[in-house]
Structures are given as C-alpha cells and as structure tokens.
Amino acid sequence: METEQLAIFSETMERIGVRTRAEVHREGYWHETFHCWFVQRQADRRSILFQQRAAQKKDYPNQLDITAAGHLLAHETPRDGVREIQEELGLELAFDDLVSAGILPDPFLRPGFLDREFCHLFFYLLSIPITDLVLQREEVACIVRVELEDFERLLRQQVSEISAPVYLTDSADPQTIITRNFQREDFCPHTDQYYETLLKFAYQLLS
Numbered sequence: 619m620e621t622e623q624l625a626i627f628s629e630t631m632e633r634i635g636v637r638t639r640a641e642v643h644r645e646g647y648w649h650e651t652f653h654c655w656f657v658q659r660q661a662d663r664r665s666i667l668f669q670q671r672a673a674q675k676k677d678y679p680n681q682l683d684i685t686a687a688g689h690l691l692a693h694e695t696p697r698d699g700v701r702e703i704q705e706e707l708g709l710e711l712a713f714d715d716l717v718s719a720g721i722l723p724d725p726f727l728r729p730g731f732l733d734r735e736f737c738h739l740f741f742y743l744l745s746i747p748i749t750d751l752v753l754q755r756e757e758v759a760c761i762v763r764v765e766l767e768d769f770e771r772l773l774r775q776q777v778s779e780i781s782a783p784v785y786l787t788d789s790a791d792p793q794t795i796i797t798r799n800f801q802r803e804d805f806c807p808h809t810d811q812y813y814e815t816l817l818k819f820a821y822q823l824l825s
Contacts, residue, residue, distance in 0.1 A: 624649045625692040631721070631736055636692045646732030648723075649689065652699025654716060654740045656685040657766075657820050658748075664766045664824040666816075667748065668805070669706065670759040670784075677731065682762055683806040685742075696738040703742075707761075708752025716740040719819045724812045739815070741823055748785045749795075761785045762800070766820055772802055773813055 620640040625633055626647035642649050656667040668682040688702040697713045704710050719739040726733035748761055761784070768780040779799050786794040808816075 622689065623692045624689060627736060639689065643731055643733055646727070646734055648734045648736055650696075651687060651689050651735045651737050652696055652702055652740070653684045653687045653737045654699070654703055654742055655816065655820065656742050656744045657823055658744050658763065659824050664821070665763045666766055666769065666820050667744065668762045668764060669753075669757075670762060671806075672755065672757055672759045674756070677733075678806050680759065681806045682764075682800065682804055685761075690738070696740075699738065699740075706754045706757050708754075709746075709750075711742065716742050717819075717823065719815065722812055722815055724809055726807065737812070739819075741819055743823060751785075759786075762798075764800075766817065766824070770817055772800075773817070775802075778802075 620638065622639040623636050624639055624642050624647075626635050626637050626642060626649055628634055629648065631648070637645070637647055641647070658665045658667065667685045669685055671678055671681055671683055673679050686703045686706045688699065690696065690699060700711055700713050700716070717740060719741060722737045722739050724735045724737050726735070748763060751761060753759075753761070762782050763785070764780065764782045768777075768782070771777045772780050779801050781797055781799050784796050784798050786796070
C-alpha cells in the first residue's frame, strides 16, 4: 500500500507530479481522496453512519470516520472511488447513485504524518437496513449510527458524550447490536470546515 502511486497537487489543486503513498504522507503533498458518507432517515430520526476503523489500521485505529473512503491513485478519477464502498461495506453502487458535495481541502498534520487531502465528498441515502452491509474486517470494525443532532451537539461542545447503536455484522456472523457511548476524541480529527460542511449537506439531504 505504501508504494501506491498517487498524483500530487499544488495548494491551488494543479497537478504537479506523482509520488508513492509513503512519500506523499512523509513530505505532506496535497493529493486526492474519495469520501462517501451514508445518511439515513427513520421516522423523525436523521442519522449519519460512521465506520469504526479496525484496530490494526496504521493510522487512527479504532476511531470513527467516513462511512467509506480511500485514496485515489494517480490514474483514477472520483468515479473509481465507488470501489471503496463495495470493498469496505459489501454494497455495489453506481457513481450516479451518489450526491456530490464538491471538493474540500482537509489536512491532517502531525509529526511524521502530513496528510493534506483534497477530498471528493459524496453522500448516499441508505434505504436498506444497516445489518445488510457486509463489512471488510481488515478495514472496518463496525458501523455506528449517530443521530445528526447528537453529533452536532458534540461538535459544538454542548455535550461531552453521546450514545449510539453499534452494528457488528457480516455474512458469516449473527447480527449483533449494542449501544455505546462516544466522546469527541473518538472521532477522527477532521477540520472544523470539514465537519461543518458534513452537517450542512447531511441536514439538506434528510430535510
């Protein structure tokens, strides 16, 4: 995976070359990613689905993040990103099933890991039960359904903890549903702009 070839960009999103994934994160080059957030409406409840990253993931293990996401290789376009949905969630979708929310810069900067992403942001309104998803266990530990209003209150520091149902399911295991509590530090550290955009589009889709 560290040898994957990624296109790199200037701050104004002009393509300037190709580097390995390892080089991109070591040197902090801007690059492209595919992010797809699943949202759901059940009666008067509006929810967004987070995946919990698997414990063995190199970066941000066990934290809650985008429903399905991945890096775009140097030869790929956002249309190719739908493969992440099938790989991680076992759901085959067409690119036209998704709702685009544009491109959003989202840097993750920490010592030894400089991740400057141009995120191609998409949404999908999930109509099937979450328990129909088949999770890629190497990548996804579980799916967490968080009510939008709860997540907004957590982001705005109006509450310090929220509870949400957690779905542990795949084709080989019986369905398991538990409720767990989550704090702000359980979520991946996207920028404030990223999360504000996420809330805005999720509310629009579910209104």
